[in-house]
Amino acid sequence: MAFVGGGNMARAIIIGLLAKGCPPADITVVEMDRDRRYALNQDFGINVAAELPAASLSDVIVLAVKPQQLRDVAIFLGSLLSNQLVISIAAGVRCSDLARWLGNYGAVVRVMPNTPAQVQAGVSALYAAPATTPEQRHLAGQLMSAVGGVVWLEDEVQMDAVTAVSGSGPAYVFYFLEAMQQAGVELGLSAEQVRVLAMQTFLGAAQLALGSEHDFATLRQQVTSKGGTTEQALLSMETNHVKDSIVQALHAAANRSRELGDILGNQ
């Protein structure tokens, strides 16, 4: 398989694939930045190249450049395609626009992964363009399930919501962890102590929810003793409209995904 663009997200998927046992020789990355290219080769022993034709030798080509860089890449790549599956992980960009840029090439699957792919704990949503074959859909699902969970979408419009929830999601978790670390330090713990406490709390809570039949609200109530400490924390969050802010933030992310699709699709 080949990746076009060897930045943060491609790197995360590649690390996950290698840890899963994918041979380094099976991965090629086309990366235009010389330092990044060199680092990818040094760190992982994978094939690297500066020019797009190297990617067209692969059966699966994952487009992992920024959404704003995708059109130029696709226009060039289109003339090099024969029968490959093209996967795009770019936020916002719709399958129909990508297929058009590729020269009306329909074997396109749109994927929204996230960076925990690096530790095979990612989650990806996939949407296959109508012209893809069952084998191509299977291949895309296989690739992404090597680095985490997979959810297929019937309606591409849902990709904006997925991007807001799980694509950007790890950043919200880290933001919350940063806040917990700041507070923990202010309250007298060392940064390292809070790091462990906060991380394990997130992991443990997610694992608890995963194995539970209860909804999130019930699990929250199970922590919240009447007249206790959690009640005060949650009261403070309610007073400060924390939940509303988070809801608004996800709407802003989904809006941006839609907007990127509109702007870039009009080019």
Ligand SMILES: NC(=O)C1=CN([C@@H]2O[C@H](COP(=O)(O)OP(=O)(O)OC[C@H]3O[C@@H](n4cnc5c(N)ncnc54)[C@H](O)[C@@H]3O)[C@@H](O)[C@H]2O)C=CC1
């Ligand atoms: N970072 C994340 O958590 C996620 C990112 N995505 C999507 O993944 C894509 C990549 O995002 P990041 O990895 O964060 O960006 P990034 O900026 O770290 O990586 C993009 C890479 O593409 C390279 N590049 C640009 N034009 C190129 C060309 N013509 N040929 C070869 N290489 C080229 C750049 O040098 C850079 O290394 C974006 O479209 C983004 O929407 C999707 C899900 C999550």
Ligand SMILES: O=C(O)[C@@H]1CCC=N1
């Ligand atoms: O921030 C972004 O645009 C990309 C897409 C989802 C996560 N990172």
